[in-house]
Amino acid sequence: MERDVVKVGTEDEAYSFIERYLAGKSLPESISFSGWPSLTFRLTGEKFDRSLTPSVMKGFIELQDQLNKSYALARYGVPDARKLSKEEREALEIEVKVGKGSSIVEVNMDGFLTKLLHELVGKMGPQEIMITALGAAVIFGGVAAFKLFLNNRKEVRLAEIASESAKEHLKTMHVMSEQETKRFELMTKLVSEKPLLDNMERMSYDAKTELLKSFIKADSAQIDGVTLDPELARELTANARRRSTEMRIDGVYRIEEVNNTDPESFKVKVRNVKSDKRLLCVVQDVFLDESGNKEALQRAEWERKPVHLSINAKHVDGDIRSAVILYVRDVENKPE
Template identity: 30%
Template sequence: METILGGAGMAIRISNEDELFDLLRDLEDGKRLGPGDVIFDGWPKYEVIIRGEDFNGGVPTRIMPALLSFQRAIDEAYALSVYGESRRLSKEERRQTEIVVHLDKGSTKFEAPLWDALNNALTAAMKSMDGTQALIAILGVAAMVGGVWVVKLWLEARSRDKKIEFEANATKEETERFRIISELAKNNAQLAGAKAALEESNSQLIRKLDDRDSLVLGKDTEISGADGRAAVRKTPDDPVEVRLDGEYRILSVHSGAVKSGFKVSIENVETKEQLVIDIPDGTLTPTQLTSLQQGEWEKATLQMKINASKRGDRILKATLTHAGLGRSQP
């Protein structure tokens, strides 16, 4: 990592994933940094390569819906990093996150240079989210879009669950980095939402591959269309990521102070459904924390945005990403 003069003074430059994970280790060791302390320099770049007869200098129409899904996932990851919630991006933001298609002999490459978009995310996040948590969310998104090992190890896990033979050929370091991002996502709602969106977009793309296609995952790894489709095939036991946004009342706080992360029991005003949600440290802005406290003390109705994982009718995990007093405006 190199410290350079940025728009807000001295900033740490991130130009590759080694530097990113060095910074994540510093944060894990207690170093206090915020979005204004980091600048991305020529990295990361999102890249997907597909080989096959239909990708010999072209893009078949069957892949277009999946390509649009990729674009939406990148836009959502950006919005979650910047604003702490999904929202429509401005025209300028969409231009910076746009996927570009390169047609080569024997393959088609989809890529999106994202360092300018993430630098804008760092600037905007200074105003909207807790400093360290916002930075972790943006660094996590950068790692996921900049490292092909993320897709390799995710597919290896899916293949193992389906008893399909697929080796990710991942290094020990890549495996450790995948573990770090997965652990960070458990305690950072914005990063968890971005991770789920990117994984779903990967699934949609792979489902559109036919048996003659292959997804290129680095210099020494490919997965065939047939094996890829089998790996991402949904089964009744697969958890599904859903949103449970709505009007809620707080029934009780389970433990801990607001600013250190805790669990609360809530009830949906309309359906009367009750559930327990996680509120990780740094998820909410000071204004949102005040709204949450008022909602508990005054028994006021809160408009909540909640990410949840379900298996059948059972909610496995629910995490609050936003809370505000009163009904949301259209």
């Protein structure tokens, strides 16, 4: 007997399911996306009459690149788009429609989400597949997520800049509603529990940064009631650091060696029990200060028992260059 497919057609519906999941309630066994997510931007200016400039297209190319990397991470375990086949790249392509009048740009990500849903089958249980797809949809295609990004950049820049006039101009941008603040709390909780979504959120951040930079060439850019002029777009993207150069590689690991001979650095060699990959990790200083954590790592080595580690790693296309252990938990308390 075929399962009923629940169609998610709005952002409200998506967040309703996410809230339901976080409350411990079950999700539908199968979902599809109908007409959503679809980000819409309105660009005005002399060069934006049913057309886009190459500089603006760079932003959408970056979005496509980060979607490709996100799928590669889900499919191959590394955010390396070079691993994608020609067929996969074609299936993942976003659709950018340019409307009449001032350039109204609609970005459809149906191909990415459909492909992601298909790829996760067999790798996760039905509930995990559903929440991962919903999370990816709101992270990359949600208006609330874009507004949250804008608000984050606003707060960062207000703390960085000294010019009072620049600060006053930034303060004129009102982004977050009460509803969107609640959605921020839901997404923060979900992302903290799901390393794959955490990594997608970092990739989405970089894509949004490039999109925002590309809007500097327009007289104005609008998204769901938020209007950005070139000065605002330029200010918001100043000094923005790429986040996708780091990734969460949480999992079940065996501790192969603990090295505490260096008073400045506590190092641990670990091996992932699923992939058999070995890493040399530094343990976060704050983590070491917490009661019992240093001893827990040493005990795991002595007793040769696996533990669940949360690890933040710097990488180039999945090639790990450095790794930091954030926390350790018993496998029984945090199953893989």
